[in-house]
Amino acid sequence: MGQKVHPRGFRIGIVEPWRSRWYANKKEYGDLLVEDRNIRLFVKSEYKSAAIEKIEIDRTRDQVIIHLFSARPGIIIGRKGQEIDRLKARLEDKFGRRMEVKIVEINNPYRCAQLIAEDIAQQLTKRGSFRRAIKRTLDQVMEAGVLGVKIELSGRLGGAEMSRREKASRGSIPLSTLQRKVDYGFTESKTAQGVIGVKVWVDLGDYADEENSDGANAEAGKVSKKAKRSHKR
Structure with a gap:
């Protein structure tokens, strides 16, 4: 499902x-x-x-x-x-x-599935290798601190005569856990050989953890501003 x-x-x-x-x-x-x-x-x-x-x-x-x-x-x-x-x-x-x-x-584009999908599509449009694009993107997304990422490309990959589907993933992507924040992005890359569909799933952890981290970041920003003011005085 x-x-x-x-x-x-x-x-x-x-x-x-x-x-x-x-x-x-x-x-x-x-x-x-x-x-x-x-x-x-x-x-x-x-x-x-x-x-x-x-x-x-x-x-x-x-x-x-x-x-x-x-x-x-x-x-x-x-x-x-x-x-x-x-x-x-x-x-x-x-x-x-x-x-x-x-x-x-948006502070970190590698935590947004739609922006990741558009980045891959741009690389494919510029005739980049789809395998290199997938591997490089997986490394960059995991470095951004996510729990998991899955990428799926579909079309005439590498200029092949018959279209096929290529998948790659790292970490965990829960399929039906509602309390888990799974971001999804889709776009199309228009190449000389035809259209290639790009799908990306990103597991950002539980919604509660995401809210707590946002609150902590906001609090840290307030503290740093106060520290700067006191330093100026």
């Missing part, structure tokens, strides 16, 4: 939050759902090099708030915030709504 179910969809509403947070009646629901998808596609296509992991959307009565989770926020923000203002203006023109764009920085 766990291999055929989207790990995030499996956990949504239990331990994972929704990516779109708003309420609408039956008449508006379908249109707003399509609009959310179009916003995500537009932003991802415009900022391919910004390493955007996910886009969360909140809606109020008269405003749409877009949260961009990016490993390279400087590309979206631009010089003196000019690029983010331009993005906001283009979104408002395209969708006819008042928009607000917020950037959330």
